[in-house]
Amino acid sequence: MRYAGPAGMDLEKMAVPLENICSQCDYKGTPDCREPECLMGFARRVLSYAVQKGLLDVPGASSLIPKGDFKHYYPEALVPALAETCRQCKECRDNHTPDCVVALVRSSVEYTVLSDSIPYPGSVFMYLARIKEQNPELAALLAGELSKKG
Amino acid sequence: MGDGIFRQKNGMVAIDIVASCGVMTPEQLSGLARLSEECGVFRIKLSTRQTLVAVLDEKGAGRLVESLPGLGLKVSPYGNVVRAVKACAGSSALCPRAVGEALALGIEIQDKYLGMEVPKDFKIAVAGCLRGCTDPYCADLGIVSSGREVFDVSIGGFGGSSKPLHGEVVARRIKREDVFLLIDHVLNRFRALGEPGEKLGRAITRLGLTPFLPPAGVKEAQQAPPDDFVKFLED
């Protein structure tokens, strides 16, 4: 039997592209792979914790995002991860919180490609518009990925 | 203070029954169902304040009322008192969106303040996240979890009126114990300054927020991620 995540969110689906990114990382399986200090590792831990506890928000967790991780990731690998956060996002608009599990994954991925995380406007459409302002190539890749079937 | 027992237009009697912010054990629910059958209850309605309204003929009403305490239930106080507290499902067991244990707080607040006399009915709403499923800004006093053990508090709202008002936030991210200090303070000020029959929101419009602001000592708390999350991250 397969269970959907709480409130219809499929958190495990968000984990798949993150695992793909990890599998391509040079540090994978070495002592230098330290998940709490790695943006992808952090995002994966947030997801496992949330699945285990049945949570959609981890209050205060956004303060722990390892912004000091400057490893290089290929945008082509990151885009499916970002796209999956767009698919799972409930577009809470005014009720968006940076400690939402989707937001934690999204911000972790963003830090790898953007100079700063984008304050999320609570809607995918407005989000794409903001990415386009900061990074038009990434926005084009993301729009292409989102037009594929999830 | 009055009791929530009302004569209906059809001659029947409606009894407003209060549980712990709408939470009942299966034993309470089945006990109430049996008692209702024995007392000839016609219908039971879930109210907007998370109470249960039992409608029945007058002859069975006395027995129903007398038997409620045996089930851990009671008739809800009515009139110019602190009313039944409306708390959302916000708890680790009942809502995955909950950022704090709002339901348990709501139950404790109800146990402490329900039925206390005030110049005009006083409604409290508690929500476990900023989605505010219990409409906290439409309550005389609204509480919203803003972290695991911290809450935002607004006062002076009321939704049920031809001129509704939204409450104003008077404290952000305060600790659980400070929520009680703040409620004590607001109720004391309301009793001292409110005119008979005046809603808190109207009293605030007349006097300004200052007399109702939190006492010194009620301060914003620092937000820290859950300890078990930090441990999970590091393991």
Ligand code: SF4
């Ligand atoms: S809008 Fe924000 S809070 Fe809502 S699901 Fe998306 S990321 Fe989470």
Ligand code: SF4
């Ligand atoms: S206010 Fe938040 S915690 Fe409470 S029931 Fe609604 S979504 Fe859940």
